[in-house]
Amino acid sequence: MVLKAEILIPGAAASGRCLALTAPISFWGGVDPRSGAIIDARHPERGQSIAGTVLALPGTIGSSSASAVLLELVHAGHAPAALLLDAPDAILLLGLIVAREMGWPVPPAFRLAARDQIALAGRELAVSSDGLITAN
Amino acid sequence: MLELTAEEAAIAAGSEGPGAAMAMRIVAETARLMGAPRLLPVASAHIDGALYHGDSGTLFAEKLVEGGARVAIRSTLNVGALSPAGCAAIRLPPHQRDMAARMMRAYEAMGCEPSWTCAPYQAGHRPALGSDVAWGESNAVVFCNSVLGARTNRYGDFLDIACAIAGRAPDYGLHRPENRVATLLIDARPLSQALRASDVFYPVLGTLLGRFAGTAVAVIEGLQGCTTEDRLKALGAASASAGGVGLFHIAGVTPEAPDALTALAGLAPRETLVLTPDRVGDALAGLSTAGETDRVDAVAIGSPHLSLAEITEVEQRLAGRRLAVPLYVNTGRHVVGPLEQQGRRAALEQAGIVFVVDTCVVVTPILPEIDGAVLMTNSGKFAHYAPGNTGYAVTYGSLAECVESAAAGRLVREPRAWC
Numbered sequence: 206m207v208l209k210a211e212i213l214i215p216g217a218a219a220s221g222r223c224l225a226l227t228a229p230i231s232f233w234g235g236v237d238p239r240s241g242a243i244i245d246a247r248h249p250e251r252g253q254s255i256a257g258t259v260l261a262l263p264g265t266i267g268s269s270s271a272s273a274v275l276l277e278l279v280h281a282g283h284a285p286a287a288l289l290l291d292a293p294d295a296i297l298l299l300g301l302i303v304a305r306e307m308g309w310p311v312p313p314a315f316r317l318a319a320r321d322q323i324a325l326a327g328r329e330l331a332v333s334s335d336g337l338i339t340a341n
Numbered sequence: 342m343l344e345l346t347a348e349e350a351a352i353a354a355g356s357e358g359p360g361a362a363m364a365m366r367i368v369a370e371t372a373r374l375m376g377a378p379r380l381l382p383v384a385s386a387h388i389d390g391a392l393y394h395g396d397s398g399t400l401f402a403e404k405l406v407e408g409g410a411r412v413a414i415r416s417t418l419n420v421g422a423l424s425p426a427g428c429a430a431i432r433l434p435p436h437q438r439d440m441a442a443r444m445m446r447a448y449e450a451m452g453c454e455p456s457w458t459c460a461p462y463q464a465g466h467r468p469a470l471g472s473d474v475a476w477g478e479s480n481a482v483v484f485c486n487s488v489l490g491a492r493t494n495r496y497g498d499f500l501d502i503a504c505a506i507a508g509r510a511p512d513y514g515l516h517r518p519e520n521r522v523a524t525l526l527i528d529a530r531p532l533s534q535a536l537r538a539s540d541v542f543y544p545v546l547g548t549l550l551g552r553f554a555g556t557a558v559a560v561i562e563g564l565q566g567c568t569t570e571d572r573l574k575a576l577g578a579a580s581a582s583a584g585g586v587g588l589f590h591i592a593g594v595t596p597e598a599p600d601a602l603t604a605l606a607g608l609a610p611r612e613t614l615v616l617t618p619d620r621v622g623d624a625l626a627g628l629s630t631a632g633e634t635d636r637v638d639a640v641a642i643g644s645p646h647l648s649l650a651e652i653t654e655v656e657q658r659l660a661g662r663r664l665a666v667p668l669y670v671n672t673g674r675h676v677v678g679p680l681e682q683q684g685r686r687a688a689l690e691q692a693g694i695v696f697v698v699d700t701c702v703v704v705t706p707i708l709p710e711i712d713g714a715v716l717m718t719n720s721g722k723f724a725h726y727a728p729g730n731t732g733y734a735v736t737y738g739s740l741a742e743c744v745e746s747a748a749a750g751r752l753v754r755e756p757r758a759w760c
Contacts, residue, residue, distance in 0.1 A: 277395035
C-alpha cells in the first residue's frame with residue numbers, strides 16, 4: 206500500500222514503525238522531553254515511546270511550549286523518525302524549523318488526514334523525501 | 342502564497358547578520374506553513390520562550406546572541422525557571438540551574454526587559470487597541486486580545502523571540518478582523534448578581550468558556566457592572582488552560598463588544614451555552630482533585646501573577662496573624678518592588694508568606710515533595726496544572742478561603758450560594 210502526503214517540513218527519507226495516536230496530545234506535559242515516552246496519564250497511548258517511530262498525530266492540543274519539547278527530543282536523539290499531521294500546527298512544527306536552523310538532523314513532517322493515519326497503525330513504513338509512504 | 346518584501350528577503354539572507362537572518366527565516370517559514378500571504382509589522386512582543394525545558398532552548402537563545410540578534414521592538418519576558426528577585430528555594434539540580442540561568446541571561450542580552458512576569462499587562466506593557474503585537478504565554482495572549490483589544494495569535498516558544506527580532510509576524514488568525522468575530526454565545530444572566538460579582542466565580546466561568554469554545558471566539562452576555570480587571574485576568578487564564586481560547590468578548594465590557602450583537606457581527610451564534618447552577622457546579626467541582634478532605638499542606642495564589650491590589654487584599658484578610666502552612670504568593674518585580682519600598686514585604690514574610698518572584702510554583706520545582714499532599718488555590722490555572730506538574734492534589738476556593746485555610750492549617754470554607 207502506498208499513500209502520497211503533502212510535505213510540511215522537508216527532510217531525508219525515513220523509516221520506522223507507525224505509532225498512530227488515537228487521541229490528540231499536548232507535547233508539553235504529555236511527552237517526556239528526556240526520553241520520548243508518553244507521560245500524559247489520561248492519554249490512551251500512555252507508556253509508549255514516540256522515539257524512532259513514524260508518529261501519526263490526529264491532533265495537537267495544549268501548551269505553546271510543544272515546540273520546545275520537540276526541539277529537545279531532536280537534540281537528545283529521541284525524536285520520531287518522521288511526523289504525519291492531520292493539519293499543519295505552527296507551534297509543534299516550530300520545533301523542527303528551529304532544529305534545522307541549529308544544524309541538527311531534522312525528521313521530515315507531512316500532512317496526512319487523520320482518517321488515512323488509522324490504516325498505518327503498527328505497520329513498518331518507509332517514507333520518501335517527496336512524501337510517498339509505503340507500508341511493508 | 343507568501344511574499345516577502347525585498348527588505349525582508351535581504352534580512353533573511355543575512356544583510357543584518359546571522360542572528361537577524363535566522364529570526365526572519367523562522368518567521369517566514371511559519372508564515373508559509375500557516376498559509377499567511379505576508380508578514381506584518383508588530384508593535385511589541387511578550388516572550389514566553391525563556392523558561393527552561395531542556396538544554397536545546399538555551400543553545401538556541403545563545404546562537405541568536407552569538408549571531409548579533411537584538412529585539413527590534415519592546416519585548417517583555419515571561420517567567421523563567423529561577424527566582425533571582427524572590428525568596429523561594431528552587432530545587433533544580435546544578436546542571437539544569439546553570440542552563441536555566443544561561444537562558445535567562447541570553448534573552449536579557451538580546452534587549453528583552455527583565456520583567457519576568459506572566460502579567461506584563463499589569464507591569465506597564467499595555468499595547469493600544471487595534472495594534473498588532475506578538476505575544477506568548479496563553480493568559481497574556483487572551484488578556485491582550487480580549488481586554489486590551491490589541492491583536493495577537495498564540496505565539497509559541499522560539500517564534501515569539503523570532504518575531505521580536507524581526508519586528509514582524511505572519512499575517513493570519515487573530516491579526517485579521519474577520520477572525521475576531523464571535524461565533525458562540527454564553528448567557529450568564531440566569532445566575533445571581535451576587536455570584537456574577539464575586540472573584541471566585543471567574544476561574545469557574547473561564548473553565549466553562551475554555552471547554553465550550555475550544556479555540557473559537559465566544560461573547561458572554563450578562564456581566565455588565567460585574568467585572569474588574571483582576572476578574573478578567575482570572576477568567577482568561579482559566580479559559581486558556583481548559584481550552585485553547587485566544588480571544589473572548591464580554592458584552593458591554595470589553596472593547597470590541599459594545600453589545601453581544603456587535604461582537605457577533607450581527608449574525609446568530611453557531612451555538613449558545615446558557616449558564617445554570619448545575620453547569621456552574623460541575624465546573625466548580627472539576628477544579629478540585631483532592632476530594633472530601635480538610636487537609637491543606639500549602640496554599641498557592643498568583644497565576645497569573647498577583648497585582649498589588651490583590652496583595653493588599655491578602656494583607657487585609659491576614660490582619661497580622663501568623664500562618665500555619667506556607668502561603669506561596671506568586672508575583673513579579675513590578676509588585677515586590679513597591680512592597681519593599683513601602684516596608685510591607687518583610688512583615689508579610691514574617692507572617693509566613695513565601696514570595697515566589699520571576700517564576701511560579703507550577704513551572705519549576707519549589708513545593709516540597711510530600712506524599713499525598715494537598716495544595717489549595719484560588720487560581721483556575723494552578724488548579725489545572727498543579728496535579729500534573731507538582732504531584733499535589735488541588736482544592737479550589739476563594740481568596741478568603743485560601744487565607745483562612747493557610748491561617749488554620751486545614752480547609753476552611755465560607756458559606757456561599759453557587760447559583
